[in-house]
Amino acid sequence: MDIHILKSSIANRQSSITITGSKSESNRLLLLQALYPQIRIENLSNSDDSLLMQKALTSNAEVIDIHHAGTAMRFLTAYFSIQNNQEVVLTGSSRMKERPIKILVDALRDLGADISYLENEGFPPLKIKGKKLSKSKVTLKANVSSQYISALLLIASRLENGIELTLDGKITSIPYIKMTLSLLDELGIKSEFKSNKISVQAHVSSDKSQTLVVESDWSSASYFYSIVALSELNTEITLTSYKKDSLQGDSVLAEIYKEFGVATKFKDNSIALTKSSNIDSQLSIDLDLSNAPDIAQTIAVTAFGLGLECYMSGLHTLKIKETDRLVALKIELEKLGAEVEITDATLHLKPSSIINSDVSIATYKDHRMAMAFAPLGLRTSLTIKDADVVSKSYPDFWNHLKSLGFNLK
Numbered sequence: 001m002d003i004h005i006l007k008s009s010i011a012n013r014q015s016s017i018t019i020t021g022s023k024s025e026s027n028r029l030l031l032l033q034a035l036y037p038q039i040r041i042e043n044l045s046n047s048d049d050s051l052l053m054q055k056a057l058t059s060n061a062e063v064i065d066i067h068h069a070g071t072a073m074r075f076l077t078a079y080f081s082i083q084n085n086q087e088v089v090l091t092g093s094s095r096m097k098e099r100p101i102k103i104l105v106d107a108l109r110d111l112g113a114d115i116s117y118l119e120n121e122g123f124p125p126l127k128i129k130g131k132k133l134s135k136s137k138v139t140l141k142a143n144v145s146s147q148y149i150s151a152l153l154l155i156a157s158r159l160e161n162g163i164e165l166t167l168d169g170k171i172t173s174i175p176y177i178k179m180t181l182s183l184l185d186e187l188g189i190k191s192e193f194k195s196n197k198i199s200v201q202a203h204v205s206s207d208k209s210q211t212l213v214v215e216s217d218w219s220s221a222s223y224f225y226s227i228v229a230l231s232e233l234n235t236e237i238t239l240t241s242y243k244k245d246s247l248q249g250d251s252v253l254a255e256i257y258k259e260f261g262v263a264t265k266f267k268d269n270s271i272a273l274t275k276s277s278n279i280d281s282q283l284s285i286d287l288d289l290s291n292a293p294d295i296a297q298t299i300a301v302t303a304f305g306l307g308l309e310c311y312m313s314g315l316h317t318l319k320i321k322e323t324d325r326l327v328a329l330k331i332e333l334e335k336l337g338a339e340v341e342i343t344d345a346t347l348h349l350k351p352s353s354i355i356n357s358d359v360s361i362a363t364y365k366d367h368r369m370a371m372a373f374a375p376l377g378l379r380t381s382l383t384i385k386d387a388d389v390v391s392k393s394y395p396d397f398w399n400h401l402k403s404l405g406f407n408l409k
């Protein structure tokens with residue numbers, strides 16, 4: 001399904017949108033609930049990835065296909081490694097079979113796990129024979145994906161002696177590791193994170209039921225930051241349910257989008273985003289996004305829509321996500337008239353005042369390509385190819401855009 005966006009404007013200058021729970025928090029809590037069944041979860045994400053995670057954790061199937069869900073692939077690899085007497089094949093989409101998992105598999109094998117590769121060494125699909133893991137100390141590379149580290153931390157409290165990780169290299173996507181440890185803490189599972197060492201203690205659960213409420217998804221909120229940034233002065237969109245002390249690193253959006261003239265007000269359980277000032281076209285944005293890689297596409301497109309120069313670093317993880325996001329951004333932004341230079345970890349968008357119209361944006365099976373480019377519909381008419389990809393993280397996306405007044409065909 002392609003969606004044509006006719007040049008639109010926000011119909012109501014004061015709109016409200018409810019976004020469901022964070023995909024990252026939901027996928028962690030679902031795994032923890034499988035280990036500690038007394039946990040109750042509220043405001044779960046309705047994303048495909050979280051539904052797949054939920055299904056996989058309750059499945060008796062011999063082959064589990066998690067499609068494009070990277071966190072699910074990594075977290076479930078750790079989970080099934082400790083499911084005594086259960087044997088599963090964990091597989092995914094063709095892209096999933098290109099997303100590396102060796103660092104995690106090696107770490108689990110060092111702890112005693114029985115995992116083998118069914119196709120290419122270092123990549124899914126995996127055959128996992130669950131067993132009791134007796135070791136607790138392991139060293140792994142930390143500069144490729146934090147998901148490997150979170151996967152180990154999530155099962156750690158169910159190992160006999162907990163876990164002691166030594167992290168090698170510059171740690172990437174740190175807020176996601178801290179999110180994992182914070183959720184463990186909410187369940188009473190003790191951990192320590194000091195320089196390049198993380199330890200988690202073994203934990204015996206009580207039977208007392210405990211309810212955890214997932215904060216709504218900040219990565220999904222990024223598209224509304226972009227929409228407000230590209231809107232007329234005083235446009236306001238309220239998003240529910242968010243809080244100031246977020247576990248999600250992408251909440252840095254509130255700071256970053258000040259540069260694009262967007263003010264964030266926290267009130268009760270929501271945030272009001274307001275276009276509070278116009279931007280000087282000479283402005284140049286310079287950001288290190290190693291702590292918030294998922295909002296890089298949104299920011300690049302906002303900067304382009306406003307004609308600004310934008311330099312982003314810390315993007316090394318983008319190459320192994322749903323697609324090579326650096327290459328995809330360069331190709332699609334250049335179709336619209338941008339000039340973009342990329343390296344393996346940076347993107348430089350030159351300032352430009354033209355936006356080509358009626359361009360067809362390819363999405364590369366990447367939800368964030370579709371959602372990042374959609375706000376440009378406030379500046380020009382464009383087509384988003386295969387627009388249903390958004391369901392990976394945000395199935396309500398297009399309906400929410402319609403409710404704002406976007407003219408979608």
Ligand SMILES: O=C(O)C1=C[C@@H](OP(=O)(O)O)[C@@H](O)[C@H](O)C1
Nearest residue numbers: 024071145146147173176294317
């Ligand atoms: O742990 C998580 O929930 C995630 C960690 C990040 O991955 P990397 O650590 O691979 O950057 C992020 O990009 C992904 O969308 C979700």
Ligand SMILES: C=C(OP(=O)(O)O)C(=O)O
Nearest residue numbers: 068069070071072294321
């Ligand atoms: C990278 C992402 O997800 P995952 O790695 O879980 O597929 C994402 O949602 O942008």
